Amino acid sequence: MTKRAKYKRVLLKVSGEALAGGQPSGIDPKFLDMVAVQIISLAQSGVEIGVVIGGGNIFRGMSVAAKGGDRVTGDHMGMLSTVINAIALGDAIRRKGGNSHVFSSVTMPSIADTFTQRAAISAIKSGSIVICAGGTGNPFFTTDTAAALKAIELRCDVLLKGTNVDGVYSDDPKTNPNATRYSTISYDEVIKRNLRVMDTAAFALARDNKLPIIVYSLADEAGLKGVLDGSAKSTYVG
Numbered sequence: 001m002t003k004r005a006k007y008k009r010v011l012l013k014v015s016g017e018a019l020a021g022g023q024p025s026g027i028d029p030k031f032l033d034m035v036a037v038q039i040i041s042l043a044q045s046g047v048e049i050g051v052v053i054g055g056g057n058i059f060r061g062m063s064v065a066a067k068g069g070d071r072v073t074g075d076h077m078g079m080l081s082t083v084i085n086a087i088a089l090g091d092a093i094r095r096k097g098g099n100s101h102v103f104s105s106v107t108m109p110s111i112a113d114t115f116t117q118r119a120a121i122s123a124i125k126s127g128s129i130v131i132c133a134g135g136t137g138n139p140f141f142t143t144d145t146a147a148a149l150k151a152i153e154l155r156c157d158v159l160l161k162g163t164n165v166d167g168v169y170s171d172d173p174k175t176n177p178n179a180t181r182y183s184t185i186s187y188d189e190v191i192k193r194n195l196r197v198m199d200t201a202a203f204a205l206a207r208d209n210k211l212p213i214i215v216y217s218l219a220d221e222a223g224l225k226g227v228l229d230g231s232a233k234s235t236y237v238g
Contacts, residue, residue, distance in 0.1 A: 007158050009048040011151035015163040016054030018218045036092035042224040050130045050154045052147040055081025075139035079106050086133035101128040105137030117153045144202040152209045159213045166217035167235035168197050184236045213237040
């Protein structure tokens with residue numbers, strides 16, 4: 001077990017694909033509730049939490065461009081997918097007894113408050129779990145980059161990347177059983193080796209702003225607390 005620093009404010013990036021659970025697409029209600037309970041438990045320990053969610057379980061914008069469609073249109077559709085996931089997580093957190101506040105970088109006031117740094121920081125300081133949807137609000141940027149950006153804007157101490165694998169590997173562990181998981185690795189090494197657990201732009205943004213990243217599996221039974229105290233399997237990027 002690697003002892004970790006004490007973090008007061010964290011940004012959790014939740015993979016959209018992970019929210020599907022064992023399903024090929026959509027949202028697995030049981031898995032969604034499990035994530036919500038983990039987030040609430042961490043919040044109750046005194047940690048302030050922001051969340052950015054992907055939308056790959058519903059729609060991937062790049063799939064439109066891959067088939068000859070317009071990339072901007074595809075990315076806008078992907079942003080809407082993240083809003084659906086954010087609303088679902090916000091509702092799950094409230095149902096489980098937590099406080100959530102959903103913001104969107106894409107203006108849609110009847111559904112979520114428009115993201116501003118001032119409003120989001122005010123909400124997080126008041127004890128709400130702040131959920132940021134809509135990516136960066138711009139095409140050609142992924143939700144990984146949005147997570148790094150929001151973590152910096154919200155003045156978070158660390159970015160937690162929750163996904164389907166328990167860290168950064170030398171190769172894809174799903175296709176290469178001999179792939180090695182790193183316990184720690186530098187931003188530059190991740191970029192140099194093109195280890196694609198997050199986008200290069202996200203790692204570069206984190207590096208330039210000295211934002212550490214911890215990559216872990218959302219399904220780990222130790223939960224978010226285990227990630228922060230080092231008892232869960234993960235990779236520290238810094």
